[in-house]
Amino acid sequence: MIELFGYEFDTIEVLAYFAIGLLSSFYGSITGGAGMLSIPALLFMGVPVEIAIATIKLGDLGRFSLSTYKFVRSKKVVWKYAIPLIPIALIGGLLGAKLLTLINREQLSLIIGIVILMMVPLIFLNRQIGIKQSFPKKKKLIAGYIVYFILAIYGASIQIGSGPMVLYAIMWFFGLTIIQANATSSVAWLFITISSLVSLIFYGYVDFYIGIPLLIGSSLGGYLGASTAVKKGDKWTKKVFVIVILIMGFKILYESIF
Template sequence: MEYVLLFIIGVCATTLGTLAGGGGLISFPAMLIMGIPVHSAIGANKVSNTISSFSSFYHLYRKKEISLKESFWIIPVSLSGGISGGYIASKISAENMSIIAMILLIFAFIASFSGKGNFSGEEPLKMNKFSVPGLFGIGIYDGLFGPGQGTLMLYLFGYLNIAYIQAVGLVRLATFSSCFGAAITYIATGKIIWPLTIALLLGSLTGAQIGVRIAKKLKPQIIKPILRMVTVALIIQIFVDQVL
């Protein structure tokens, strides 16, 4: 029964995470409630996110929704940001990281009402003064703390006027890049409970495929309201975790 529940958690969390980020809102608290040790829960999420993110990216790449030549540079930028964030995290307390997370998410929420960027698809992805620092900064945040990384990245791609379905693929590629190193670390340190991780992974793979298919049918004008709802939920979750 525990494995079935983890499979369902993986489906729900990754479907949401693919569409608007914030999949950790579902998976991480649910695994802790089930009594799974915190490091094993994080490790399971990192392993499942690594593989499911690549699967959804590859699906969109195979359907020619995204170009590897155009997006390949995201990998080193996100990876280096994640490594930098991991180093900085060792110097910052958990309480301060939570405050940083809330500030970033509140800023993204307010900025979403500015009217700039609506996933119109008018612009191609390219390296410029917004995309590179933005992706590197979000990579640092992912290495520092993590929750809301995909949501923040979707805000960035929306601002850059990248088409939504392309933005989904780019976020999944960046998530694969930032989670890959972390997954290896958790595996190497023996924190992974493999039967539970595989159950979550299978659910995540299913959710990733459901998510990309739903994403193709969503109209750009409804994306920002969805992102705002996820952002508010993330802020509430982080605040509650701080209080408790």
């Protein structure tokens, strides 16, 4: 046993939660979808689903803080989009946190899986999406902000599949490359995480015994993942992104049907 922040931790559990945070955040900082690894892992360890989803926000705080720092230093953030997305993210995070206390997330699984798989042909129909930056018209940008607001609510509540959907939406509506989309989204998503985390702590859903090791592991994983994405470039990151959404979509559909 070790003592940290007033909690007595079992060493094996600490290492397990740290590893979950590290691996899921590394993966999530490259392609989104960290929750697809961390949530099932926590459920396997016997954590109730609503506590798992809420406590992961503490890990996300570390992930987005360090990945955003790396993306900002690498000059990958498109600030003209990131700044307007911040208030949208804050409001969406608060609404999503409240929604988590009310919604039955299982009812949406089938729809989520179908939506995620629909991204794949759209990506291949436009080979430049995520690779080359474009400059969309005003109507498309407005639609993008609306879609982002909806995804912010979804990401702060149900969470599963939100990362890839957000990245795709930003690439499609704002014309950014996949790394620019990830970097720009990370800035706003950090505020979603903060607003929803504060609310979920207030509602009593966050377990700090699990969350503190997740926070530490996720901070390291977020930085390493962002560094890898920047180093490898947009083409490599897009390929990984497509593989991720294929696996994610089929996994969600399988679990919904069977």
